[in-house]
Amino acid sequence: MDQTVTDARARPERTARKEDAGKNASVPDSAASSDVKTMAARPPSRPGRRFRRVGALAITLAAICAVWLGNRYLISHTVEQFSMKPVDLTVELSGPGTLDAMRTSLISSRLQGVIATMRVDRNDRVSQGDVIAEIVTDDLKSELGASMASVDAARKAVDLAKADRQRAEAALANARLSFDRQETLLEKNAASKESYDNAVSTLRQAEADLNRSLAAIEQAKAQEQAAAATAAVQRVKLDDGTIRAPFDGVVVSRDHYVGDTITPGSEIVRLVDPASIVLSARFDESSIYRLSPGQKAIIRFNGAGKDSSIEAAVLRIDKQVDTETREFSVDLRPETLPPNWALGQRAMTTIAVDTRKGVLAVPNDAIERRQGKPGVWIIDSGRAYWIAVTLGDAGGPFVEVVQGLEPGDVILSEPRDVYFGMKIA
Incomplete structure (x- = not known):
């Protein structure tokens, strides 16, 4: 009743304002009276609906959080585990190297003249005494x-x-x-x-x-x-005038052709003895005391794949250290050569320098560093926790743990997407 009276009292004022606006905006009288009826018939909003919507949203978020926390900390996750026990660790040193040859010859002429014939080309194999080239004489x-x-x-x-x-x-x-x-x-x-x-x-x-x-x-x-x-x-x-091969070898380069005029000492071809090829590897000077001739090694050429490895042995150790890089060179003699090789070709070598008996070692993939410190994920009471460890020598896919773990500890061998307190199956 009060609302109807109020609307009736307000109607003349709104009608007058509508008429004034209609004069200025050219709005029909029928449209104005229709708007007035609609506003009079709309029911007032209820404050309780807004609170019900907020409550439903809160309940939904709480349910999502409960599901996420339950999946994170109540459901067990299956991961690869590694049990710590004493093992024999082969300590290895790894370093880059390049192919080189100890016996190489820059074959040239002692005469000045014109090349009449060339008997060899790149990659040709020659024997001692074979004709390389002939000069007009x-x-x-x-x-x-x-x-x-x-x-x-x-x-x-x-x-x-x-x-x-x-x-x-x-x-x-x-x-x-x-x-x-x-x-x-x-x-x-x-x-x-x-x-x-x-x-x-x-x-x-x-x-x-x-x-x-x-x-x-x-x-x-x-x-x-x-x-x-x-x-x-x-x-x-x-x-x-007849230039011959001084030893058995392979022609790795050729700089002149028939008709070229050469002078005494100018290089015609370069000959390399494949039996004298070595891999010259570089290591930090701190490792020099751990190396000695005869140690076994493995050579892996870049791009050849992990399975394409060649056995080798340490031949000699240089007695000079580079003053800038603080590195020294080690020559390794490979037992065989790949089908395709080239002087200066890069490779990685791994030398077995020692065998440690009864040490604790973890897989390299188990190491996870935080702020530069190495550590592993250990399993305690069915949950994963990260702990810091002190590492020692490396050997193949394993690395020695000097401090931080004990025999019988179980760690994650390949931690992926692990978090603190994760439940482990």
């Missing part, structure tokens, strides 16, 4: 021919000198007989002093001729030796 062949002619002439001169010696020896023998005869006749006063003197002079002349023939022989022999030496030099130069 027409001028050297001519010089060698002239030297050989000089040798022949010197040899004939020696033969001629020897013939003169035989003639001088015959003349000397005849002069000695004449001298002996004149000396005997002179003693018997059967010959004159003048005849005796002539015999002495003839003997001395024959002796001088023999000595001269002997000297001529030595001179001819010296000339023959000089000509032979010159010919030998020319022959060596001619042989230098």
Whole structure:
């Protein structure tokens, strides 16, 4: 009743305002009276509905939280576990390395000339003495021919000198007989002093001729030796025109081709002995006391896959440390080589340096670091908790735990999405 009276009292005022607005906005009178009736018929809102909606929302959120907490802390989760017990740990050192060769040769020419033929190319295998390349040596062949002619002439001169010696020896023998005869006749006063003197002079002349023939022989022999030496030099130069492999190996590079002019010392090909290939690995200087020749190692080349590993052994340890990186090099000799290899190829090597007996070790994947500190997730009373540990030496997929765990402890071997207090099946 009061509401109706109030609406009746307010109706003239609202109607007057509507009429004034209709004059300005050109609104029909029928529309204005319709709005008034609608407002008069709308029931008032009830405050209790708003509180019921808030309560339902709160109940829904509480149910969601209860389900989430129940799933998080009341439902058991199945995870991979690892039980701690003493084991024998093979301590290993890992480091990067590159392929190198201890026996390599930059094959070049000792002559200056034009390459006439090339017998090898990259990746070709050659044996010791095989022809690598040949240089144009027409001028050297001519010089060698002239030297050989000089040798022949010197040899004939020696033969001629020897013939003169035989003639001088015959003349000397005849002069000695004449001298002996004149000396005997002179003693018997059967010959004159003048005849005796002539015999002495003839003997001395024959002796001088023999000595001269002997000297001529030595001179001819010296000339023959000089000509032979010159010919030998020319022959060596001619042989230098044919470049041969100094040892068995593989051609890894080629810098010249047929028709190129080369100078003495310029590289033609590079030859590598596959048997001398080593892996030069680098390690921190703190590890040098743990290495020694003969230790076993494993080499894994980049991109070859985890299963493509090659056994090797430590060959030698360098005695010099890089002053900038504080690293030293270790040469490892691989037992075999992959089908495709290249000098400078990168690889990772793992060297077994020691075997520790009866130590506690955990898988590498079980380690989780927080703020730089290593730790593991331990299972206590059926729930997971993270604890800090002190690590020692590493060996393969395991790492030694010096402090923080005891035999019989159970940890998560591969923690994934683990949280504090998670219930473990």
